[in-house]
Amino acid sequence: xxxxxxxxxxxxxxxxxxxxxxxxxxxxxxxxxxxxxxxxxxxxxxxxxxxxxxxxxxxxxxxxxxxxxxxxxxxxxxxxxxxxxxxxxxxxxxxxxxxxxxxxxxxxxxxxxxxxxxxxxxxxxxxxxxxxxxxxxxxxxxxxxxxxxxxxxxxxxxxxxxxxxxxxxxxxxxxxxxxxxxxxxxxxxxxxxxxxxxxxxxxxxxxxxxxxxxxxxxxxxxxxxxxxxxxxxxxxxxxxxxxxxxxxxxxxxxxxxxxxxxxxxxxxxxxxxxxxxxxxxxxxxxxxxxxxxxxxxxxxxxxxxxxxxxxxxxxxxxxxxxxxxxxxxxxxxxxxxxxxxxxxxxxxxxxxxxx
Amino acid sequence: xxxxxxxxxxxxxxxxxxxxxxxxxxxxxxxxxxxxxxxxxxxxxxxxxxxxxxxxxxxxxxxxxxxxxxxxxxxxxxxxxxxxxxxxxxxxxxxxxxxxxxxxxxxxxxxxxxxxxxxxxxxxxxxxxxxxxxxxxxxxxxxxxxxxxxxxxxxxxxxxxxxxxxxxxxxxxxxxxxxxxxxxxxxxxxxxxxxxxxxxxxxxxxxxxxxxxxxxxxxxxxxxxxxxxxxxxxxxxxxxxxxxxxxxxxxxxxxxxxxxxxxxxxxxxxxxxxxxxxxxxxxxxxxxxxxxxxxxxxxxxxxxxxxxxxxxxxxxxxxxxxxxxxxxxxxxxxxxxxxxxxxxxxxxxxxxxxx
DNA sequence: CTTTCTTTTTGAATCGATTCAATATTGGGC
DNA sequence: GCCCAATATTGAATCGATTCAAAAAGAAAG
Numbered sequence: 168x169x170x171x172x173x174x175x176x177x178x179x180x181x182x183x184x185x186x187x188x189x190x191x192x193x194x195x196x197x198x199x200x201x202x203x204x205x206x207x208x209x210x211x212x213x214x215x216x217x218x219x220x221x222x223x224x225x226x227x228x229x230x231x232x233x234x235x236x237x238x239x240x241x242x243x244x245x246x247x248x249x250x251x252x253x254x255x256x257x258x259x260x261x262x263x264x265x266x267x268x269x270x271x272x273x274x275x276x277x278x279x280x281x282x283x284x285x286x287x288x289x290x291x292x293x294x295x296x297x298x299x300x301x302x303x304x305x306x307x308x309x310x311x312x313x314x315x316x317x318x319x320x321x322x323x324x325x326x327x328x329x330x331x332x333x334x335x336x337x338x339x340x341x342x343x344x345x346x347x348x349x350x351x352x353x354x355x356x357x358x359x360x361x362x363x364x365x366x367x368x369x370x371x372x373x374x375x376x377x378x379x380x381x382x383x384x385x386x387x388x389x390x391x392x393x394x395x396x397x398x399x400x401x402x403x404x405x406x407x408x409x410x411x412x413x414x415x416x417x418x419x420x421x422x423x424x425x426x427x428x429x430x431x432x433x434x435x436x437x438x439x440x441x442x443x444x445x446x447x448x449x450x451x452x453x454x455x456x457x458x459x460x461x462x463x464x465x466x467x468x469x470x471x472x473x474x475x476x477x478x479x480x481x482x483x484x485x486x487x488x489x490x491x492x493x494x495x496x497x498x499x500x501x502x503x504x505x506x507x508x509x510x511x512x513x514x515x516x517x518x519x520x521x522x
Numbered sequence: 523x524x525x526x527x528x529x530x531x532x533x534x535x536x537x538x539x540x541x542x543x544x545x546x547x548x549x550x551x552x553x554x555x556x557x558x559x560x561x562x563x564x565x566x567x568x569x570x571x572x573x574x575x576x577x578x579x580x581x582x583x584x585x586x587x588x589x590x591x592x593x594x595x596x597x598x599x600x601x602x603x604x605x606x607x608x609x610x611x612x613x614x615x616x617x618x619x620x621x622x623x624x625x626x627x628x629x630x631x632x633x634x635x636x637x638x639x640x641x642x643x644x645x646x647x648x649x650x651x652x653x654x655x656x657x658x659x660x661x662x663x664x665x666x667x668x669x670x671x672x673x674x675x676x677x678x679x680x681x682x683x684x685x686x687x688x689x690x691x692x693x694x695x696x697x698x699x700x701x702x703x704x705x706x707x708x709x710x711x712x713x714x715x716x717x718x719x720x721x722x723x724x725x726x727x728x729x730x731x732x733x734x735x736x737x738x739x740x741x742x743x744x745x746x747x748x749x750x751x752x753x754x755x756x757x758x759x760x761x762x763x764x765x766x767x768x769x770x771x772x773x774x775x776x777x778x779x780x781x782x783x784x785x786x787x788x789x790x791x792x793x794x795x796x797x798x799x800x801x802x803x804x805x806x807x808x809x810x811x812x813x814x815x816x817x818x819x820x821x822x823x824x825x826x827x828x829x830x831x832x833x834x835x836x837x838x839x840x841x842x843x844x845x846x847x848x849x850x851x852x853x854x855x856x857x858x859x860x861x862x863x864x865x866x867x868x869x870x871x872x873x874x875x876x877x
Numbered sequence: 878c879t880t881t882c883t884t885t886t887t888g889a890a891t892c893g894a895t896t897c898a899a900t901a902t903t904g905g906g907c
Numbered sequence: 908g909c910c911c912a913a914t915a916t917t918g919a920a921t922c923g924a925t926t927c928a929a930a931a932a933g934a935a936a937g
Contacts, residue, residue: 176923186924190926222923223925226924226925227923228925
């Protein structure tokens with residue numbers, strides 16, 4: 168495995184041709200006479216030449232043919248988080264079609280992510296801004312490469328981003344449950360502000376720095392108020408999108424004198440955790456409690472009962488994002504993508520009163 | 523977003539220092555006097571310099587600080603397949619710790635994978651040889667970069683690889699069920715040879731080109747024969763590790779006059795699909811049928827009942843693989859890693875006869 | 878045997894940095 | 908004021924390819 172240090176120049180010399188010709192053999196074979204070409208190739212093989220070095224080529228061509236996926240999370244996030252996986256699977260399809268590679272760049276602590284973003288060999292970035300989005304955007308800006316942000320919690324229009332219609336989706340989700348006849352709701356929220364978990368009031372929502380969560384809450388309120396349910400009467404619990412905090416949230420919601428018959432979960436991840444918790448408590452879904460999620464991850468369709476949810480069009484988002492980055496054609500205005508209601512088994516009309 | 527074409531040389535000139543000093547400002551700041559450093563940095567910022575170009579740096583340094591993960595599968599495989607995900611999550615942890623990036627290199631058709639392997643900017647490769655392994659190994663060899671193969675279906679000792687003890691693991695799996703009292707078994711196999719699905723006999727197993735599947739079958743036989751069960755009495759069905767073929771296999775196994783009370787699945791993926799199929803048929807697991815998997819993917823612990831399985835030590839495999847590739851210290855001999863039995867709820871003693 | 882094209886091949890410049898031996902500057906001690 | 912170290916800075920060489928104008932070779936026509 169002794170890494171040979173054979174250069175194109177060596178091959179050229181050994182074959183008795185100029186370096187230019189040797190280069191052409193590998194890059195535009197049609198331009199060099201057949202017998203010369205064969206001779207050069209043979210010489211290359213004899214010397215154990217590994218083919219034109221990518222770095223040399225890169226230096227002149229300047230294209231890596233890969234896009235970076237960045238997040239302020241440990242690398243394993245990309246393989247474990249359902250939303251990230253669904254999105255990346257969609258991105259993969261687009262990349263496959265265009266022969267583009269995928270480089271995962273990430274790190275939990277900001278210093279490391281800084282270095283990784285600076286040193287990733289990519290033509291552009293797709294940013295997963297679930298957390299630490301501003302920092303990520305700023306770092307990427309410095310790289311001066313095309314990029315586009317997803318799930319950005321910031322409405323600054325100067326940041327190229329693709330967002331889903333969180334308000335509209337939340338309206339549809341809450342209306343779906345209200346139309347089924349529910350009147351006692353509980354909301355399990357994704358992060359609203361840093362370093363906080365627990366019940367949140369109206370003021371905290373309105374002040375929340377994470378616009379994704381804030382907008383989903385606003386959508387829920389808007390729809391429920393149309394059914395005469397006041398926002399003060401809808402308990403909201405802010406979670407960290409993980410098991411302990413979601414279970415704490417459920418403990419909170421179900422310790423109320425009149426526990427909810429419908430759970431509005433701001434992510435499918437939360438919704439799936441909630442369903443498990445409810446069933447472990449002997450509450451059946453959807454008979455005792457209906458649950459609706461948000462995101463539309465594939466797992467939602469594979470559990471029993473299936474998860475009713477607001478599905479993001481991952482394929483469309485991925486297509487837009489990859490094309491924007493690849494062709495440096497980042498949209499001038501923020502793209503806003505709609506979400507669609509998928510009704511499965513986790514929502515139904517509430518039990519008639521008193522039964 | 524006009525991509526500035528500012529080079530280090532431009533900054534140096536504008537700041538009135540030599541290129542060497544400018545380079546030092548970015549790479550060994552401690553060596554240049556503070557006021558000069560600040561001045562250079564300021565000039566760089568003023569000109570909109572994006573930092574030393576990676577390709578320039580790369581050309582001299584020759585290290586990319588990333589490893590490639592390659593497979594002959596569509597890119598989405600890395601985010602969808604449970605085994606690949608479990609492995610990659612473990613690899614991610616190791617890479618996180620050492621600040622190494624991860625590049626996903628893949629493609630379904632061989633031509634594309636060829637190009638992708640040739641042009642990936644990485645320091646080495648980890649090969650997921652679930653399919654088309656030989657081709658992948660050959661391509662990677664040509665790159666002359668360090669690499670290590672996982673799940674390799676080839677016993678050629680000249681290929682650096684880490685293998686799990688398939689025979690030993692299969693022995694333990696089958697013995698576990700036999701000790702519980704089972705005597706009627708069915709095997710759902712992973713691929714044995716290309717382009718074949720369906721029931722396979724002893725001869726076909728012994729001729730199978732995929733050594734992973736072959737060795738697991740050999741292990742099952744070995745353990746069962748110690749309990750007086752002859753290999754001819756154990757029906758084996760070769761699947762493609764996907765839902766349709768697994769269900770076809772179950773149809774086959776359970777259409778026998780004396781259907782099995784215990785299923786030996788060669789992957790957790792198969793085992794999980796089998797459990798779903800059985801329950802949909804009204805057969806309870808483990809009361810009616812016990813199921814044991816192989817691999818130890820996290821999903822196995824998250825379903826109800828939990829999946830009994832032979833767990834691969836993903837963390838250990840990942841650590842070995844990454845270190846080998848990163849330090850070009852590929853083991854001379856093939857590493858052989860043991861697997862451990864994890865007993866969960868999917869296996870139990872068979873129902874007493876006649877009940 | 879020229880002349881005029883066309884096809885091949887050459888050689889030097891270039892991409893954008895890093896590196897290091899050589900040189901310049903600074904400060905301290907006497 | 909001089910010398911010696913220690914510290915900073917310079918400038919040219921280098922990494923491994925691609926590119927392209929120019930030169931050489933070959934072919935066809937007169």
